[in-house]
Amino acid sequence: MSRISAACVLLLLLCAGGPATAGTATRVLEGRVLADRDGDGRADRPREGIGGVALSNGRELVRSGPDGRYRITLRDGDTLLLIKPADWQPALRADGLPDIWQHERRKASRGLRYGGLPRSRASGTFVLRPAPAVHDPFEIRVFGDPQPKSALEVEHFRRDIVEPLIGRPARLGITLGDIVDDDLSLYPSMLAAMRRLDTPWLHVPGNHDLDFDAATDAGSLETFRAHFGPDTLAWEEPGVSVIGLDDVIYDPESRRYAGGLREDQLAFLEAYLGALPADRLVVLAVHIPLFGSFDAADRQRLFALLRRFDKVLVLSAHSHTQRHVFYGEAEGWHGAEPLHEYNVGATCGGYWGGLPDAEGVPDARMADGTPNGYATLMVEPGGDYRLRWTAARDADDPAMHLHAPKVLRRGAYPGVPVVANVYMADSDSRVEARIGDGPWQPMRRVEAADPVMLAINLADDAAGELRSFNRLPQAVDSTHLFMLNLPTDLELGEHRIEVRVFDRWRGELRAETRYRIADWP
Template sequence: MTVTIALGRAALLAATAMILPGNALADFDYVAGISATGTAEGAETVSGTVFHDLSRDGGFQADEPGVAGVMVSNGRDVVVTDADGTYELPTYENMTVMIVEPAAYDVPTDRNGVPQFFRHHLPEGTPEDLRYGGLEPTGPLPETIDFPLVRTGPTDAFSCVMMGDTQPYSNTEIGYVRDATLDSILAEDLSDAECMVMLGDVMGDDLSLLPRFMSLFSSVGLPQYYVHGNHDFDFDASTDEHSADSWRQIYGPNYYAFEIGEATFIALDNVVYPCGPQDDGPGGRDACTDPEQTVYNGRVTDRQMEWLAGILENTPEDRLIVMLHHIPFVSFIDSNTGRHQTDNLADIHEMLAGRPAVSFSGHTHTLEYLDAGEWYQGWEEQVGVTRLPFPHVVGGAPSGNWFFGDMGFDGTPLSFARGGTPPGYMMVRFDGAEFTVDFRAAGMPSDRQMGLAFNTPGFRDWFTTLMDWTETRDDEDEEAAGISGTPPVTVNDLPDTRLLTPADIDGTTWLTANVWNGGRTTEVFAQIGDGPRMPMRRSQSGEGEDVLTGAEYADPFSVPRQMTVGRYGWESTQGDPRAQGFELWQGSDFGPAKPQSAEAWMVADQSPHLWRLEMPADLPSGTHVARVTAVQPDGREWTDYIVFEMRPERPFPYWDDTLWQDAAN
């Protein structure tokens, strides 16, 4: 079958779903839908049964028993099934009737592993034309909506694959996610894995790519739980009520909950688009009241807050609450920006008080393990909180720095993110109400957990020169600013940072360790040769201070890779005009031009997981090896090494033909 460009977006979505084959590696052995019978047009309530699907066909049959104690919701109200598995809920327009998959049971999935636990109700469909189709008319309310389950047995210890923004804007970028992150996940031991969670911005504005994406990730063989993000909504929706309608049609609900083991996972949609006067406030939220702008804001809607209260009311207080959402509740990188954090976080913290809990989010493309007790300047003003009552984890991004960067070993962008983290994902392990988070750098061995480098006076001079030029380039048109399209320096001009001289030591040189998954309670030590084990100091203490930024706090491991990007210069005589330089986002051009830096805001000149050790003044001349070890509170530890030299002076860096030119030789 051939799909031509003449197809409309809605038709393209349908055609893509038809031509994509099912998963060739995984076998989802319980594929079924939701059972709905009869019609109850105009009914004020909806009812049905949650049942044990002995026939495994999704249909409710007379000999199949009901399952008691299962939460059922209409997206606002929450009830629990009776002893015979029955429930009844009030109805309203544009609701999703759904269950909370109970621990020790599975709901069916579709052929891509997307869990089937819901039925939308919007009789006439989305009331406006949307480019990705919106929600199709569901017709009258069924007389009954019955939800199938199969018994699997209790699971205490398990793991989940989690990741932040995959965010492909094109089929090319889907290939990058496939060849880096997906390949790495398939190499994992997933024998105890129970779920795969995408923490929003699954797409990059083009929802027609979603069917292909779901098909690719079905190869992992895990149920695919997706969170709705600010690049997953309908940009042409006129109200927030319908801004997730195309997502709901293609994937499923934009908020929901499920249980595994002793954990209750609660997926929120905390992206309000378009935002309005209710969202007005500091940190960029004034844009919500500007009639000339159409923007989003981070907030959990009143309906979801009512639903969340109902979920918690019916959840035992000793269960671990795992909050899943796209925009962080709070973050380090955007601590002073309101729209990129969650307005009503103080209310959510109050609702979760006394419970074991953890928050996982995406959005910022940074990896941040913000531990209980940590806080940064800006949080109180922006969202009304200070010290965190439980860990908040911002989950990095398989897309890294939005795919910006030169190609790495596997032919995918070496796209280090703003905090210096490479593209990757998390393996989160649960045991009862306890959990641990491990980060995986895509394409790297699982024990590669840090980047080691030296912050030297030469690095800081180089960084300052290039950053000044980059900021001028970004702020103004090059011609108007009077700057050249050629940067003043490139990575070729950076003095070898692993070769130190007495002048470097006198001018202050730090050994730096960017421990990507490090946090407030991580201890990091350095040992030079057979010398003593010396504690390294985290550059941010997390005690209410502002974000520290600039050359002194930059990550010298990732920054050189961010500030000279050769892809700008890719140019051909016979290639596609759009293949010159490279494209990002919605077709933005970067080149063809001289190799130069990423945009200034993308550079890792601040990080919550950078540790430093000032180099001692008594190092003898010669070759040295520094060993750096990061230790987590539960005893997990990782070690890496860096070889460096101490020399009396910096040697000439290029080919030296002096002796060749000497006639005596």
């Protein structure tokens, strides 16, 4: 990813002034948050107000009074956000998204290929109904990079990801950007597909969700905001606050982008986080990971705002691989516990590439060998959490895949390994293997290319004809690969290889394969 200079970023912020791009006109809006205890969703009848509800214009925060009334200043181009309280829930709009925002736009966007924001005036009225009580852990579904670039790939997404989840609603869902691959006309079909999930869903933007013909960074998300709402948001459930942020800073002149945060977002975070108890789980959802090329100064400012919280989880996407990063003092994090970032794999995997299966859906595995799919964040009412990765449409729900030679010569140098790609492993994971009923031995963690992925790349290279519409990406080093050299001094015949991993959230998980010892003829 190319970077733009800090000076350029500052110039963009000064010119754009945050997300409001249509002008400098403001008005003070008097609104109200109302209780819908009978569930009819109507705002045109007498109702009691709900006090203490947080609302934001993307920079500042206000709270409703005991009668549900509040006042907030809106600039032309702002989006008014209601931060859903843990014990209340909004109705779903006609497009299936939660009814928690209203745009303030005096004139429709002009000159944008995909339309941008229509003319709209915020009413300030929101209606909430009581949320079901939580006594058990609840699920938050997490999609990284659906990223279709055609109607056919929207169909792949629907069949591969959405359909297996129909009838299994979660408490909340969130997509970590790159909802499409630059073709923003696909937004309505993506919304139509995801509406069937029957789950309130939040979206943060990615670098492929931009209006590339916008004149400013702030204006580059107008079409995204028209379909998915604000690019700065928060949502509360028992024990957890989920915060979504646009962390893609776009330079229209060079058409390049960088990972970082705007001043208005940092102001919002300071206002919102300052009111939260320190023992609450804070989940930050972004597109570009905080490691790598993310702006170092912005990361430190973010770390300073999050430091007082006991439990912080960052969910990012963008890389089309999967890894866990734990930040400590060496990285500038000074919280009581290491800060955990889970760089979530992509629902589109390797960009919807690879050989199609019997139903016509591509293999789509990622460059590090992880199968495409989705993540689940399981939250305990007290704020503790668990994570898991689910491979798309795989009934076996594998935690890993193994690669081993089919046959080795008896007495040969034992330098050929069994390789385990453990999808949710990190640098501290305990992974062991044994041959037959022999003793368990530790497998060594390596950063190398997955051999299964390499074999697919080589088969594509060697083929005289195209094997698929899109190839899978070239293999890259995986951070969750483990190896153990196989012995060759065993008796002739077949031997079982068993691998076990002690997953930090799911406990002991196993997989097995076999190899054969033979004599040279």
